[in-house]
Amino acid sequence: MTQDMPHDDVVIIGAGIGGLTLALALRERGIGATILERTAELREVGAAVALSANATTLFRRLGVLDALEEVSWAQSDLIFRDGRTGATLGRTPVGATYRARFGADYLGVHRADLQRVLSEAVGSDRILMSRHVTGLREEGAHVLIDLADGSRRTAGVVVGADGARSLVRRWVVGHDDAIYSGRSGFRGIIPTEQLSELPDPHAIQFWIGPTGHLLHYAMGGEGQDVNFLAVSRTPERWPADEWVVPARDEEKFAPFAGWHPAVTQMLGAVEVTQRWALMRRPPLPTWHRGRVVLLGDAAHALVPHHGQGANQAIEDTWALAEELATADPRDPTAAFEAYEGRRRLRTRAVQFASWQVAEVLHLPDGPEADARNAHMGSSSYFEDTLAWIHGYDPTHDSGIRPGRLSR
CATH class of the missing domain: 3.30.9.30 (D-Amino Acid Oxidase; Chain A, domain 2)
Structure with a gap:
């Protein structure tokens, strides 16, 4: 490594929700991280985020929930309606009842506001803008990171938190598998x-x-x-x-x-x-290659029908930060494997449930749709289909069990 090549113990590629939250989770464990973001300023992609209790409970732990609640709206109910008639098929309160059950609110927030809250908590000195990563390669105990401006950095660990269209995932997998x-x-x-x-x-x-x-x-x-x-x-x-x-x-x-x-x-x-x-994207057999590991959509991109993409990335950050805190700096493989072991079944279950939701919501008129509608109107609907997602506490690795589909 040359003297003019900056070196970091941990580099996070991507200043999205997962990357910013990971920086906070690592800091809580005394680990500094540098975030490389390709854009010149943080820009919203997808406009808004619905944050369920499995994410907001962690934001409370990380000390950013109060600031987040100032720019968010706590949802009153979860309602399913017939799109043509407007008839209510099912209604579940997600206000005070939800908060009492899961310990946090179900929030709607503009993605730009969420990124602002998180980036202010991380600090601008840890986020390097206009750093477009073009390539990675391992060299001994380091990863060389090539940037579009011709410069390079090195890191002991690289985390690909660069979203569903992840360059880092392509490097790990070897091709684009979307x-x-x-x-x-x-x-x-x-x-x-x-x-x-x-x-x-x-x-x-x-x-x-x-x-x-x-x-x-x-x-x-x-x-x-x-x-x-x-x-x-x-x-x-x-x-x-x-x-x-x-x-x-x-x-x-x-x-x-x-x-x-x-x-x-x-x-x-x-x-x-x-x-x-x-x-x-199909589930991966492994989320890491050498000293490089994936997080959030880069590891397990979801279709948005359960609104869990950001929430699953937030869950990931806790497990990865815990494992990196005890990692052998000479070889992070064991930490990566432990992280994947904690997250693989959970994220695959949520991925599968998200894929299936569209099929359930788009059933043609007939007996199957009638049975779905009856289930949505039942008192057990939320418990059967969603409580296992929303009730998960990433600090305790509980609640992996998926519920039955809403047919």
Whole structure:
């Protein structure tokens, strides 16, 4: 290693939610980390985040929950509705009842606000912007990190927290293994006051039907905005290498023609110019290669139907930080394997459940859809399908058991 090549014990690639949270979790254990972020400023991708108790309990432990709650909205209910008639299929309180059960709120927050809270807690001196990583290679007891500006850094451990389109994952796996799920989405944010047709505007809601579904939830310190994701079962094949493609505004309406006025009003309240491919990735046999390890979407990208992508990354940070705190600096392999052992079954279960949700939400009219609707309306629905996710405490590695699907 040359004298002019900076060296860090731990380098985190990506200043997203997982990377920033990992830096805080490592700091709690006395480990400093440097974050390399490719963009010149932190920018939101996907607009908003729903944080369930399995994440917010950890944010409390890390000392950032109070600041986060100032810019978030605690959801009142989880509601499933028939997308065409608006009939309530199921309602579960997720306010005081949820807080009493799981010890924390179910929050909606703008991704930019969440990144700001986390980055301020980490400190700007630990986050290096405009550091686009172009390559990795191991050299003895170090990893050489090549940057787009021609410079290099070295690290004892590199954590790939660079999201679902991870460069680090490609380095670990050897190829790009993304798979189109057969569904795409349109996203938007609308002031709550503009949604006069919307019942229960401060609840997290799914409007469901055979051709797609609409998910939305309130966010912001006053619940002043609603974030939505409209998912359709089109196109059958994704037409491009890019995950986000230009779209005509009218395309968003086609899967939801004849749906309830609250749905069509929400879709019409904001111009949409992009369509997002909902991609999935197969589970990996290992999340590490040499001194490089994956975290969050880079390790186990999820389709967004359970809203668990960010939450699972946050869970990962606790296990990885604990294992790195006791790692042999000469060889982190045992720590990586212990981390994977703690997280593999949990994340695979959540991945599988997320893949299945779209199938359940998009059932054609008939006996299966009727049985699903009855289950959603039952008092056991949340316990059967979601409590195992939301009730997980990453500091105790409990609650791995997946529930049955909502058919």
